[in-house]
Every structure is written in C-alpha cells, then in structure tokens.
Amino acid sequence: MVKAIVFSILLFVLSPVNICHAQQDDLIYGNPWRAFPFDKKEFHLTPQNLKKKWPYLHRASHYPFPDAAYINKVLTQNPELKNAIPHYQSLSKTANILQEAWIAFFKGQFQKATQLGYSLGPLGYCVAFYAQSTYASRLETNKQKRHALWEDVLKRHEQSKTLTQYDITTQFFAFFSMARLSEELAMPTVVTRDYLNKMQQALAEMNAKDPDHIFILAALGSMDAGIVRKLGKLMARLAFDANHESVERYYQQAIIQRKKLPTVHIEYAQSLLYMYGKKRLDDAIQHMRTASEVQPQYALESMNIFKAKKLLNELMVIKEHNGYGLRKYVKRNNASEKNYYF
Numbered sequence: 242m243v244k245a246i247v248f249s250i251l252l253f254v255l256s257p258v259n260i261c262h263a264q265q266d267d268l269i270y271g272n273p274w275r276a277f278p279f280d281k282k283e284f285h286l287t288p289q290n291l292k293k294k295w296p297y298l299h300r301a302s303h304y305p306f307p308d309a310a311y312i313n314k315v316l317t318q319n320p321e322l323k324n325a326i327p328h329y330q331s332l333s334k335t336a337n338i339l340q341e342a343w344i345a346f347f348k349g350q351f352q353k354a355t356q357l358g359y360s361l362g363p364l365g366y367c368v369a370f371y372a373q374s375t376y377a378s379r380l381e382t383n384k385q386k387r388h389a390l391w392e393d394v395l396k397r398h399e400q401s402k403t404l405t406q407y408d409i410t411t412q413f414f415a416f417f418s419m420a421r422l423s424e425e426l427a428m429p430t431v432v433t434r435d436y437l438n439k440m441q442q443a444l445a446e447m448n449a450k451d452p453d454h455i456f457i458l459a460a461l462g463s464m465d466a467g468i469v470r471k472l473g474k475l476m477a478r479l480a481f482d483a484n485h486e487s488v489e490r491y492y493q494q495a496i497i498q499r500k501k502l503p504t505v506h507i508e509y510a511q512s513l514l515y516m517y518g519k520k521r522l523d524d525a526i527q528h529m530r531t532a533s534e535v536q537p538q539y540a541l542e543s544m545n546i547f548k549a550k551k552l553l554n555e556l557m558v559i560k561e562h563n564g565y566g567l568r569k570y571v572k573r574n575n576a577s578e579k580n581y582y583f
Contacts, residue, residue, distance in 0.1 A: 268386075268393055269355055269373075275380045277349025277540050279547075284539050286344045288337070297538055298347060300500045301455040302410050304367070307339040315364070315407065322404050325362040335361060342368045349540030351376035363404040363411075370394050370414035378421050379544055388425065391418040409451050413460070416443045420460065424467075440464060441481065455495045459505045462491035466512035485516055503532035503545035507552070514571055519564040526560060529553040 286294065295306045305311050309332040316323040316332075323329060342357035342365060351372040358369025377390035398405070398415035405411045423436040431437065444464065447457050465483035477483040492509045495502075510525035510532075532549035535542065559566045 268389055269352070269359065274352040274376055275382075277351070277380075279349070279540070279543055281348050281350075281540065283537075284348050284543075286347055286539075288340055288344070291340055291344060294538065298343075301502055301505075302413075302451075304410050307336055307343070309333050309336045312336050312339070312364070319404065319407060322362070322364055325401070325404060326364055327360065327362060335364070339365060339368070342372075346372045346375075347539035347541075351380070363401040366397065366401065366405055367408055367411040367414070370398070370411060370418070374414050374418045374421065375541055377418070379541070384425065388422060391422040394418040395422075409447050409454060409457075412443065412447055413454070413456055416440060416447070416460065417456075419443075420464070428471075437468070437481065453494075453498065455498060455500060455502060455505060458491050458495040459502075459508055462488045462495070463508050463512055465491070466515055470515045488512055488516065501531060501535050503535050503542060503549050506532035507545060507549050510552075510556075514567065518571070519567055522556065522560060522564060522567065526553065526556050529556060 292306055292308070296303075312335055313332050326335065329335065338357055338361060342354045342361075345351075345357060346354035346368055354372035355369045355376070358365035358367070358372065373390055373394055377387045381387045381390065394415055395418055398412075398418075402412070402415075419436055419440055423431045423440070426434075426436075441464070444457060444461050447454065448461060451457065465477075465481075466488045468481050468483040469477040469485065469488070471477075472480065472483075474484065492505075492512070495505050496509065506528040510528040513521040513525045513528070529549050529552055533546060533553050535546055537543035537546050555570060559570060
C-alpha cells in the first residue's frame with residue numbers, strides 16, 4: 242500500500258505537466274536575472290508619485306492607473322478574473338501589489354516585476370509580460386533562455402487569454418514575445434507554427450479595438466517592413482498585403498501623436514534603411530536623433546536612448562562616407578545577437 246502511494250506520488254511529480262510547471266518556475270523564480278546595466282537611482286518612483294508620472298510612463302497606450310477603483314471595475318466586469326487571483330485579500334492589497342510591480346518594472350527590476358505580476362494571476366499579466374519579454378529581448382544573452390522566456394509568455398497567454406480580453410496591452414506583449422521569437426527561429430519553424438498569420442491576425446484585432454495604440458501601430462509598420470525585406474516587394478504584397486506604403490502609413494500614425502517614444506523612432510529609422518537603403522539615410526538619421534534626445538524617465542527608456550545614440554553615431558559615420566558601410570550596418574542590425582542586447 243505504501244509503495245503504491247509513493248509510486249503514485251512519483252508519477253504525479255514526474256508527469257510532463259509538473260515538469261513543465263517546474264521549468265516555468267525555474268525560469269521566473271530560479272537564478273537571478275541579469276541586472277539592469279545603468280544606475281537605477283535616477284528613476285526614483287514611489288507609490289506616492291507613480292500616479293503623477295503614470296501618463297508619461299504609459300504614453301504609448303494610455304493604460305489605466307491600477308488603483309483600487311480601477312481594479313474593482315475590472316473584477317466586477319470579469320468575476321472569473323478575481324477567482325484566478327491566488328490568495329486574494331482585498332482591493333487595496335491587490336492595488337498595492339500591482340503598483341509595486343509597475344514601480345519595479347520602471348526601475349529596471351524586471352524579475353521582481355514579473356514575479357509580482359504573476360502573484361496576482363492574469364490580472365498582473367500585463368506588467369509581468371512586459372517585464373519578462375523586455376528582459377528576454379534586452380538583457381538575456383543566452384539564446385536558449387531567451388527563447389524559453391518568450392515561449393513561457395506565449396504559454397501563459399494561451400492558457401489565460403479568455404481572462405485578459407479586456408486588456409489589449411497584455412495581448413500586445415504576448416504578440417511581442419512571438420515577434421521576437423520568430424525573428425530568431427529558422428523560417429521553416431516559423432512557418433510550421435504559423436506565426437506570421439497569427440501575428441498579423443493579432444495585430445489587426447488589436448488595432449481595430451485601439452487604433453491609436455502606438456506600440457501596435459509601430460509593430461504593424463515593423464512587421465510589414467520585415468516581410469518586405471525577407472520576401473521581396475511582390476511576394477510580400479501578394480502573400481501578406483505588406484508594402485512600402487503600409488509601413489509608412491502605420492509609422493506616420495504613430496509619429497503624428499508626438500509622444501517621442503525612442504523605440505518607435507529607432508524602429509522607424511531601421512525600417513527605412515531596410516526598405517530604402519541610402520535613399521532614406523537622412524530621414525533615418527533624423528528619427529535616430531529624435532530618439533537620442535529624449536530625457537529618460539524610466540529604465541527601459543534609458544536603454545532605448547542609449548541604443549539610439551550608439552546607432553546615430555554609426556549612421557553619421559556612414560553618411561560622412563557617402564553611404565559606405567550601410568549594407569553591413571543593416572545586415573548586422575538584422576542579426577538577433579546584435580539587435581536587442583546591451
């Protein structure tokens with residue numbers, strides 16, 4: 242009898258489901274993640290000043306401030322979401338944890354932000370996905386771990402997407418993980434997993450719900466630029482209706498909002514160079530300069546500005562040499578190991 246019980250326990254512990262959960266937990270709660278590379282002291286946020294700075298911090302999406310009133314509204318409209326919160330105590334306690342997670346994210350404490358977000362179940366997935374996908378994209382140098390972190394986001398999103406339909410930004414960072422993962426996987430794998438169609442569909446649905454969301458507009462532009470670059474003008478238009486005009490249109494819709502998001506100007510500059518080369522070098526330089534002149538207010542923004550300054554210097558040298566070196570620049574910045582990391 243005892244042997245049977247022990248054997249049953251071993252089967253349960255060693256089952257694929259539990260191994261999967263163990264691997265997920267190890268990713269998030271195991272070894273410490275790489276530290277944010279700059280001084281965090283300049284991004285001093287407290288529960289008291291977070292709300293004041295919130296409109297700037299979320300100027301790309303106008304994401305609602307997570308106070309008790311907002312959380313009460315969300316949970317009232319989505320009762321199952323409340324049931325999915327582990328160890329729920331109160332609205333105020335939930336709001337405090339969620340605000341603490343966002344403070345950790347903006348300070349560059351990405352692992353802490355991820356852990357706090359997941360402690361609230363799908364209600365905290367927005368900040369958790371944002372932090373986890375950002376860390377994987379910007380700081381994790383181990384390719385296997387990078388992929389595991391992105392795939393973890395996709396698994397969690399697939400399991401909970403019925404509970405996060407109200408939150409487009411949560412959906413966006415699940416898309417972001419798929420986009421980054423697809424850039425590093427072999428094309429046959431991307432095709433087998435149907436990532437291109439899934440991403441196009443996700444972006445179209447998100448854009449229809451929130452046509453002014455700057456991250457979504459920029460992603461639409463970047464994705465079309467990538468398709469044109471990889472498939473060529475004719476195949477890109479025929480297969481995915483991606484073309485130079487759509488890239489320009491999406492980015493202009495983002496830029497016209499005048500939010501000066503460094504990452505948007507960087508990606509626009511890169512897309513112009515991918516599609517037009519030397520013909521649009523001056524425009525690319527101007528967008529890179531705009532990105533580099535923003536005064537950072539949070540950790541991720543400081544990394545984007547650091548990247549913009551570095552790339553601006555390179556483009557200025559290329560301009561001085563009448564475009565010589567641009568092909569190498571484009572090829573190098575299309576490589577995963579050079580594109581996102583510090």
